[in-house]
Amino acid sequence: MKKIWILAASLVLLFSACRRDADYVPYIGESDQLAYSNYTEQFEFLWKAISTGYVFWDVDTTDWDAAYERFLPKFQEFDRIVESGGTIPTEDLAQVYRQMMGGMKDHHMLVAIRNLHPDPADFQILYVQPGSDEVSSRDYYYESASQEQSRMNEFLNQIAWEYTVLTHETCTTYVAELGTTVTYHYCLFELPDGRKIPYLWQTVAAITPVMREGGEGAELIDHWLRAIVETPRSELAGVILDNRANRGGYQDDLDYLVGSFLNQRTEIIRTRYKEGPGRLEYSAWTPYYLFPNPTYHRDLTAENIPYVVLCDINSVSMGEIEPFVIKGVLPTAHIIGERTYGGTGPLQPATSINLHYGGPFGDQSMRGHHYVYTSSFEALINGQVQEGIGIVPDEIILRKDHDGDLLPQLAAAIQYIQNSPHQ
Secondary structure (H helix, E strand, C coil): CCHHHHHHCCCCCCCCCCCCCCCCCCCCCCCCCCCCCCCHHHHHHHHHHHHHHCCCCCCCCCCCCHHHHHHHHHHHHHHHHCCCCCCCCCCHHHHHHHHHHHCCCCCHHHHEEEECCCCCCCCCCCCHHHHHHHHHHHCCCCCCCCHHHHHHHHHHHCCHHHHCEEEEEEEEECCCCCEECCCCCCCECCCCCCEEEEEEEECCHHHHHHHHHHCCHHHHHHHHHHHHHHHHHHCEEECEECCCCCCEEEEEHHHHCCCCCCCCCCEEEEECEECCCCCCCCCCCEEECCCCCCCCCCCCCCCCCCCEEEECCCCCCCCHHHHHHHHHHCCCCEECCCCCCCCCCEEECHHHHCCCCHHHHHHHHCCCCEEEEECCEEEEEECCCCCCCCCCCEECCCCCCCCCCCHHHHHHHHHHHHCCCCC
Protein backbone atom coordinates (compact mmCIF):
# COMPACT_ATOMS: atom_id res chain seq x y z
CA MET A 1 0.00 0.00 0.00
CA LYS A 2 1.33 3.42 -0.96
CA LYS A 3 2.26 5.79 1.83
CA ILE A 4 1.85 9.54 1.55
CA TRP A 5 3.98 11.73 3.73
CA ILE A 6 0.76 17.62 2.92
CA LEU A 7 8.60 1.71 16.27
CA ALA A 8 9.53 -3.56 18.35
CA ALA A 9 8.75 -4.03 22.00
CA SER A 10 5.13 -4.63 23.02
CA LEU A 11 3.83 -3.13 26.22
CA VAL A 12 0.22 -2.54 27.17
CA LEU A 13 0.24 0.34 29.66
CA LEU A 14 -1.89 -0.02 32.77
CA PHE A 15 -4.14 2.91 33.62
CA SER A 16 -3.69 4.74 36.90
CA ALA A 17 -5.83 3.34 39.70
CA CYS A 18 -6.89 6.82 40.77
CA ARG A 19 -8.36 7.71 37.39
CA ARG A 20 -11.93 6.92 36.53
CA ASP A 21 -11.56 4.78 33.42
CA ALA A 22 -14.03 2.93 31.22
CA ASP A 23 -13.33 -0.33 29.45
CA TYR A 24 -10.94 -0.07 26.55
CA VAL A 25 -12.35 1.98 23.69
CA PRO A 26 -11.10 0.47 20.40
CA TYR A 27 -9.48 2.77 17.89
CA ILE A 28 -12.26 4.39 15.95
CA GLY A 29 -10.98 4.58 12.41
CA GLU A 30 -13.25 6.60 10.17
CA SER A 31 -16.25 6.70 12.52
CA ASP A 32 -17.14 10.05 14.03
CA GLN A 33 -18.35 8.68 17.39
CA LEU A 34 -21.04 11.22 18.24
CA ALA A 35 -21.91 9.49 21.50
CA TYR A 36 -20.48 12.18 23.76
CA SER A 37 -22.81 14.92 24.89
CA ASN A 38 -20.68 17.08 27.17
CA TYR A 39 -17.12 18.40 27.46
CA THR A 40 -15.99 15.71 29.88
CA GLU A 41 -17.08 12.89 27.55
CA GLN A 42 -15.54 14.69 24.59
CA PHE A 43 -12.21 15.05 26.40
CA GLU A 44 -12.19 11.42 27.58
CA PHE A 45 -13.03 10.10 24.14
CA LEU A 46 -10.27 12.09 22.43
CA TRP A 47 -7.76 11.28 25.18
CA LYS A 48 -8.37 7.54 24.80
CA ALA A 49 -8.38 7.60 20.99
CA ILE A 50 -5.06 9.48 20.89
CA SER A 51 -3.65 7.23 23.61
CA THR A 52 -4.35 4.26 21.33
CA GLY A 53 -3.67 5.69 17.86
CA TYR A 54 -0.69 8.00 18.31
CA VAL A 55 2.47 6.41 16.85
CA PHE A 56 5.22 8.39 18.59
CA TRP A 57 4.84 7.36 22.22
CA ASP A 58 8.33 5.82 22.22
CA VAL A 59 9.97 9.19 21.48
CA ASP A 60 7.36 11.65 22.77
CA THR A 61 8.03 13.00 26.27
CA THR A 62 4.43 14.10 26.90
CA ASP A 63 3.11 12.54 30.11
CA TRP A 64 -0.28 11.57 28.73
CA ASP A 65 -1.53 10.07 31.99
CA ALA A 66 -0.59 13.19 33.94
CA ALA A 67 -2.39 15.24 31.26
CA TYR A 68 -5.57 13.31 32.01
CA GLU A 69 -5.37 14.06 35.72
CA ARG A 70 -4.48 17.71 35.17
CA PHE A 71 -7.08 18.62 32.55
CA LEU A 72 -10.10 16.48 33.47
CA PRO A 73 -11.21 18.98 36.16
CA LYS A 74 -11.13 21.82 33.62
CA PHE A 75 -13.61 20.03 31.35
CA GLN A 76 -15.78 19.12 34.31
CA GLU A 77 -15.87 22.82 35.19
CA PHE A 78 -16.95 23.66 31.62
CA ASP A 79 -19.86 21.23 32.05
CA ARG A 80 -20.89 22.89 35.31
CA ILE A 81 -20.94 26.28 33.55
CA VAL A 82 -23.17 24.91 30.79
CA GLU A 83 -25.49 23.23 33.33
CA SER A 84 -25.90 26.67 34.93
CA GLY A 85 -27.02 28.16 31.61
CA GLY A 86 -23.68 29.50 30.42
CA THR A 87 -21.67 29.08 27.25
CA ILE A 88 -17.97 28.32 26.72
CA PRO A 89 -15.84 30.71 24.63
CA THR A 90 -14.17 28.71 21.88
CA GLU A 91 -10.81 30.32 22.60
CA ASP A 92 -11.01 29.23 26.25
CA LEU A 93 -11.65 25.65 25.15
CA ALA A 94 -8.86 25.88 22.58
CA GLN A 95 -6.36 27.08 25.17
CA VAL A 96 -7.00 24.03 27.35
CA TYR A 97 -6.50 21.61 24.44
CA ARG A 98 -3.37 23.49 23.33
CA GLN A 99 -1.91 23.24 26.82
CA MET A 100 -2.71 19.53 26.90
CA MET A 101 -1.28 18.68 23.45
CA GLY A 102 1.20 21.51 22.96
CA GLY A 103 4.40 19.50 23.34
CA MET A 104 3.45 16.50 21.23
CA LYS A 105 6.07 15.36 18.71
CA ASP A 106 3.89 14.67 15.67
CA HIS A 107 4.43 17.67 13.40
CA HIS A 108 1.69 16.46 11.05
CA MET A 109 -0.85 16.59 13.84
CA LEU A 110 -3.94 18.76 13.39
CA VAL A 111 -6.79 18.40 15.86
CA ALA A 112 -10.12 20.00 14.93
CA ILE A 113 -12.80 20.01 17.65
CA ARG A 114 -16.33 21.39 17.57
CA ASN A 115 -17.25 23.50 20.58
CA LEU A 116 -20.39 21.87 21.99
CA HIS A 117 -21.81 25.01 23.64
CA PRO A 118 -20.32 28.21 22.16
CA ASP A 119 -21.85 31.65 22.20
CA PRO A 120 -23.98 31.99 19.01
CA ALA A 121 -21.61 34.67 17.67
CA ASP A 122 -18.46 32.68 18.47
CA PHE A 123 -16.43 30.39 16.23
CA GLN A 124 -17.69 26.83 16.58
CA ILE A 125 -14.54 24.89 15.64
CA LEU A 126 -11.13 25.13 17.29
CA TYR A 127 -7.80 23.89 15.93
CA VAL A 128 -4.72 22.56 17.68
CA GLN A 129 -1.43 22.22 15.76
CA PRO A 130 1.46 21.33 18.09
CA GLY A 131 3.99 21.23 15.24
CA SER A 132 3.04 24.65 13.90
CA ASP A 133 3.31 26.13 17.40
CA GLU A 134 6.77 24.61 17.88
CA VAL A 135 8.04 25.76 14.49
CA SER A 136 6.82 29.33 15.02
CA SER A 137 8.77 29.46 18.30
CA ARG A 138 12.15 28.79 16.61
CA ASP A 139 14.57 31.70 16.60
CA TYR A 140 14.98 31.57 12.81
CA TYR A 141 11.24 31.50 12.08
CA TYR A 142 9.80 33.98 9.61
CA GLU A 143 6.44 34.45 8.00
CA SER A 144 6.54 32.64 4.66
CA ALA A 145 5.69 34.80 1.67
CA SER A 146 2.42 33.64 0.15
CA GLN A 147 3.69 34.08 -3.41
CA GLU A 148 7.26 32.81 -3.09
CA GLN A 149 7.27 31.04 -6.44
CA SER A 150 6.06 34.14 -8.26
CA ARG A 151 9.37 35.78 -7.27
CA MET A 152 11.33 33.25 -9.32
CA ASN A 153 11.79 35.57 -12.32
CA GLU A 154 12.93 38.37 -10.00
CA PHE A 155 15.82 36.49 -8.48
CA LEU A 156 16.70 34.79 -11.77
CA ASN A 157 17.20 38.27 -13.19
CA GLN A 158 19.45 39.09 -10.25
CA ILE A 159 21.54 35.96 -10.50
CA ALA A 160 21.88 36.25 -14.28
CA TRP A 161 24.47 39.00 -13.80
CA GLU A 162 26.92 36.25 -12.78
CA TYR A 163 25.41 33.05 -14.21
CA THR A 164 23.66 32.56 -17.53
CA VAL A 165 20.12 31.18 -17.45
CA LEU A 166 19.97 29.07 -20.60
CA THR A 167 16.51 27.69 -19.93
CA HIS A 168 13.64 28.66 -17.65
CA GLU A 169 10.38 26.70 -17.82
CA THR A 170 7.59 27.05 -15.30
CA CYS A 171 4.16 25.52 -14.90
CA THR A 172 1.42 25.18 -12.31
CA THR A 173 -0.83 22.15 -12.49
CA TYR A 174 -3.65 20.74 -10.41
CA VAL A 175 -2.95 17.26 -9.00
CA ALA A 176 -6.30 15.55 -8.53
CA GLU A 177 -4.90 12.70 -6.40
CA LEU A 178 -3.63 15.20 -3.80
CA GLY A 179 -6.37 17.77 -4.27
CA THR A 180 -3.85 20.59 -4.63
CA THR A 181 -1.76 22.47 -7.17
CA VAL A 182 1.98 22.12 -7.67
CA THR A 183 4.31 24.68 -9.21
CA TYR A 184 7.52 23.68 -10.97
CA HIS A 185 10.45 25.77 -12.12
CA TYR A 186 13.11 24.17 -14.30
CA CYS A 187 16.25 26.15 -15.05
CA LEU A 188 19.46 25.29 -16.81
CA PHE A 189 22.20 27.50 -15.40
CA GLU A 190 25.52 27.96 -17.19
CA LEU A 191 28.67 28.76 -15.24
CA PRO A 192 31.31 31.15 -16.65
CA ASP A 193 33.39 28.11 -17.69
CA GLY A 194 30.49 26.77 -19.80
CA ARG A 195 29.46 23.92 -17.50
CA LYS A 196 25.77 23.50 -16.76
CA ILE A 197 23.57 22.97 -13.67
CA PRO A 198 20.03 21.55 -14.13
CA TYR A 199 17.77 23.00 -11.40
CA LEU A 200 14.24 21.99 -10.32
CA TRP A 201 12.00 23.74 -7.78
CA GLN A 202 8.91 21.80 -6.74
CA THR A 203 6.33 23.11 -4.26
CA VAL A 204 4.73 19.68 -3.67
CA ALA A 205 6.22 16.18 -3.90
CA ALA A 206 3.92 15.17 -6.75
CA ILE A 207 6.22 13.97 -9.51
CA THR A 208 4.65 10.48 -9.49
CA PRO A 209 1.05 11.51 -10.30
CA VAL A 210 2.18 14.33 -12.59
CA MET A 211 4.26 11.91 -14.68
CA ARG A 212 1.30 9.51 -14.82
CA GLU A 213 -1.02 12.24 -16.05
CA GLY A 214 1.44 13.66 -18.61
CA GLY A 215 1.15 17.15 -20.00
CA GLU A 216 3.24 20.27 -19.39
CA GLY A 217 4.29 19.31 -15.86
CA ALA A 218 5.56 15.89 -16.94
CA GLU A 219 7.46 17.47 -19.83
CA LEU A 220 9.16 19.94 -17.51
CA ILE A 221 10.27 17.17 -15.09
CA ASP A 222 11.47 15.10 -18.05
CA HIS A 223 13.57 18.04 -19.28
CA TRP A 224 15.26 18.33 -15.86
CA LEU A 225 15.97 14.61 -15.59
CA ARG A 226 17.21 14.31 -19.17
CA ALA A 227 19.48 17.30 -18.71
CA ILE A 228 21.04 15.44 -15.77
CA VAL A 229 21.43 12.02 -17.39
CA GLU A 230 22.30 13.13 -20.96
CA THR A 231 24.64 16.11 -20.49
CA PRO A 232 28.26 14.99 -21.06
CA ARG A 233 30.35 14.80 -17.90
CA SER A 234 32.69 17.53 -19.08
CA GLU A 235 29.68 19.87 -19.39
CA LEU A 236 27.73 18.88 -16.24
CA ALA A 237 28.86 20.77 -13.12
CA GLY A 238 26.18 19.47 -10.76
CA VAL A 239 22.48 19.15 -9.95
CA ILE A 240 20.13 21.26 -7.78
CA LEU A 241 16.80 20.17 -6.31
CA ASP A 242 14.96 23.00 -4.55
CA ASN A 243 12.54 21.81 -1.88
CA ARG A 244 12.01 25.10 -0.12
CA ALA A 245 8.36 25.55 0.94
CA ASN A 246 7.66 22.00 -0.30
CA ARG A 247 4.52 20.79 1.49
CA GLY A 248 5.08 17.05 0.96
CA GLY A 249 3.39 14.35 -1.06
CA TYR A 250 4.36 10.97 -2.54
CA GLN A 251 7.17 8.73 -1.33
CA ASP A 252 7.28 7.16 -4.82
CA ASP A 253 8.82 10.41 -6.06
CA LEU A 254 12.07 9.03 -4.66
CA ASP A 255 12.12 6.66 -7.66
CA TYR A 256 12.89 9.74 -9.77
CA LEU A 257 14.85 11.93 -7.36
CA VAL A 258 17.09 9.16 -5.96
CA GLY A 259 16.46 5.99 -7.98
CA SER A 260 17.64 7.79 -11.12
CA PHE A 261 21.10 8.03 -9.57
CA LEU A 262 21.52 4.58 -7.99
CA ASN A 263 23.29 1.59 -9.48
CA GLN A 264 21.83 -1.07 -7.19
CA ARG A 265 18.91 -1.80 -4.88
CA THR A 266 19.28 0.39 -1.78
CA GLU A 267 17.41 0.50 1.52
CA ILE A 268 16.49 4.11 2.23
CA ILE A 269 14.04 4.10 5.12
CA ARG A 270 12.17 1.90 7.58
CA THR A 271 8.66 2.33 8.91
CA ARG A 272 6.47 0.72 11.52
CA TYR A 273 2.90 1.17 12.72
CA LYS A 274 0.72 0.49 15.75
CA GLU A 275 -0.54 -3.10 15.64
CA GLY A 276 -2.34 -3.09 18.98
CA PRO A 277 -4.06 -0.74 21.46
CA GLY A 278 -1.12 -0.45 23.84
CA ARG A 279 0.94 2.68 23.38
CA LEU A 280 4.08 0.70 22.57
CA GLU A 281 2.50 -2.14 20.59
CA TYR A 282 4.35 -1.75 17.32
CA SER A 283 4.85 -3.84 14.24
CA ALA A 284 8.35 -4.83 13.20
CA TRP A 285 10.33 -2.28 11.20
CA THR A 286 9.66 -2.70 7.48
CA PRO A 287 12.43 -1.61 5.10
CA TYR A 288 11.67 0.40 1.99
CA TYR A 289 13.97 -0.14 -0.98
CA LEU A 290 14.73 1.92 -4.04
CA PHE A 291 15.81 0.44 -7.34
CA PRO A 292 17.62 2.07 -10.25
CA ASN A 293 15.17 3.95 -12.43
CA PRO A 294 14.93 2.17 -15.82
CA THR A 295 13.99 5.35 -17.72
CA TYR A 296 16.42 7.87 -16.26
CA HIS A 297 19.79 6.73 -14.99
CA ARG A 298 23.17 8.21 -14.16
CA ASP A 299 25.56 7.15 -11.40
CA LEU A 300 26.31 10.55 -9.83
CA THR A 301 28.55 8.94 -7.22
CA ALA A 302 30.78 7.16 -9.72
CA GLU A 303 31.19 10.38 -11.71
CA ASN A 304 31.66 12.63 -8.64
CA ILE A 305 28.77 14.90 -9.64
CA PRO A 306 27.53 17.16 -6.79
CA TYR A 307 23.83 16.95 -5.94
CA VAL A 308 22.71 19.97 -3.89
CA VAL A 309 19.29 20.10 -2.20
CA LEU A 310 17.80 23.33 -0.86
CA CYS A 311 15.37 23.16 2.06
CA ASP A 312 13.97 25.58 4.61
CA ILE A 313 11.77 25.75 7.68
CA ASN A 314 8.73 25.27 5.45
CA SER A 315 10.00 22.03 3.88
CA VAL A 316 7.55 19.54 5.34
CA SER A 317 6.97 15.79 5.21
CA MET A 318 8.25 14.41 1.87
CA GLY A 319 9.64 17.89 1.29
CA GLU A 320 12.18 17.08 4.00
CA ILE A 321 12.27 13.27 3.64
CA GLU A 322 13.72 13.70 0.15
CA PRO A 323 16.79 15.67 1.34
CA PHE A 324 17.24 13.10 4.16
CA VAL A 325 17.28 10.20 1.73
CA ILE A 326 19.38 11.94 -0.92
CA LYS A 327 22.00 12.79 1.70
CA GLY A 328 21.84 9.32 3.21
CA VAL A 329 22.53 7.31 0.05
CA LEU A 330 24.44 9.63 -2.30
CA PRO A 331 27.96 10.55 -1.14
CA THR A 332 28.11 13.65 -3.37
CA ALA A 333 24.93 15.16 -1.88
CA HIS A 334 25.06 18.46 -0.01
CA ILE A 335 22.15 20.15 1.83
CA ILE A 336 21.86 23.95 2.08
CA GLY A 337 19.28 26.08 3.89
CA GLU A 338 17.48 25.77 7.23
CA ARG A 339 16.52 23.04 9.65
CA THR A 340 13.28 21.69 8.25
CA TYR A 341 9.80 21.48 9.74
CA GLY A 342 10.06 18.02 11.35
CA GLY A 343 6.97 16.17 10.08
CA THR A 344 8.50 12.87 8.96
CA GLY A 345 5.80 10.30 9.76
CA PRO A 346 4.07 8.84 6.67
CA LEU A 347 0.30 9.00 6.42
CA GLN A 348 -2.40 6.91 4.83
CA PRO A 349 -5.94 8.07 4.11
CA ALA A 350 -8.71 7.37 6.60
CA THR A 351 -10.02 4.62 4.32
CA SER A 352 -6.97 2.56 5.37
CA ILE A 353 -7.34 3.13 9.10
CA ASN A 354 -8.79 -0.26 9.98
CA LEU A 355 -5.56 -1.92 8.85
CA HIS A 356 -3.75 -0.73 11.98
CA TYR A 357 -4.12 1.31 15.17
CA GLY A 358 -2.79 4.65 13.99
CA GLY A 359 -3.48 7.56 11.71
CA PRO A 360 -6.23 10.11 11.02
CA PHE A 361 -9.70 9.58 12.47
CA GLY A 362 -13.00 11.44 12.68
CA ASP A 363 -14.88 13.47 10.09
CA GLN A 364 -12.54 15.59 7.97
CA SER A 365 -15.45 17.68 6.72
CA MET A 366 -16.25 18.55 10.37
CA ARG A 367 -19.92 17.87 9.91
CA GLY A 368 -19.43 15.90 13.12
CA HIS A 369 -17.65 16.86 16.32
CA HIS A 370 -13.96 16.16 15.71
CA TYR A 371 -11.21 15.32 13.27
CA VAL A 372 -7.68 14.25 14.24
CA TYR A 373 -5.01 14.23 11.53
CA THR A 374 -1.96 12.34 12.73
CA SER A 375 0.80 10.16 11.31
CA SER A 376 -0.03 6.55 10.42
CA PHE A 377 3.58 5.33 10.65
CA GLU A 378 6.81 6.08 12.43
CA ALA A 379 9.81 6.51 10.14
CA LEU A 380 13.41 5.53 10.80
CA ILE A 381 15.60 7.62 8.53
CA ASN A 382 19.37 7.15 8.50
CA GLY A 383 18.93 5.16 11.73
CA GLN A 384 17.03 7.89 13.61
CA VAL A 385 13.45 9.00 14.30
CA GLN A 386 13.52 12.67 13.28
CA GLU A 387 9.91 13.54 14.13
CA GLY A 388 9.71 17.06 15.53
CA ILE A 389 13.35 17.70 14.62
CA GLY A 390 13.72 17.64 10.85
CA ILE A 391 16.92 17.73 8.83
CA VAL A 392 19.84 19.97 9.74
CA PRO A 393 21.60 21.17 6.55
CA ASP A 394 25.31 20.77 5.91
CA GLU A 395 25.43 24.50 5.26
CA ILE A 396 23.00 26.71 7.20
CA ILE A 397 21.87 29.89 5.50
CA LEU A 398 18.86 31.53 7.16
CA ARG A 399 16.40 33.50 5.12
CA LYS A 400 15.60 35.49 8.24
CA ASP A 401 19.13 36.92 8.03
CA HIS A 402 18.41 38.12 4.49
CA ASP A 403 14.93 39.66 4.98
CA GLY A 404 13.31 36.53 3.57
CA ASP A 405 15.22 36.78 0.29
CA LEU A 406 15.36 33.54 -1.73
CA LEU A 407 18.52 34.41 -3.61
CA PRO A 408 21.32 33.80 -1.03
CA GLN A 409 20.49 30.10 -0.58
CA LEU A 410 20.32 29.48 -4.33
CA ALA A 411 23.52 31.46 -4.91
CA ALA A 412 25.24 29.35 -2.23
CA ALA A 413 24.13 26.17 -4.02
CA ILE A 414 25.59 27.32 -7.33
CA GLN A 415 28.79 28.48 -5.66
CA TYR A 416 29.15 25.16 -3.84
CA ILE A 417 28.90 23.27 -7.12
CA GLN A 418 31.29 25.68 -8.81
CA ASN A 419 33.89 25.08 -6.08
CA SER A 420 32.87 21.53 -5.14
CA PRO A 421 35.48 18.97 -4.03
CA HIS A 422 33.53 16.44 -6.13
CA GLN A 423 34.99 17.74 -9.40
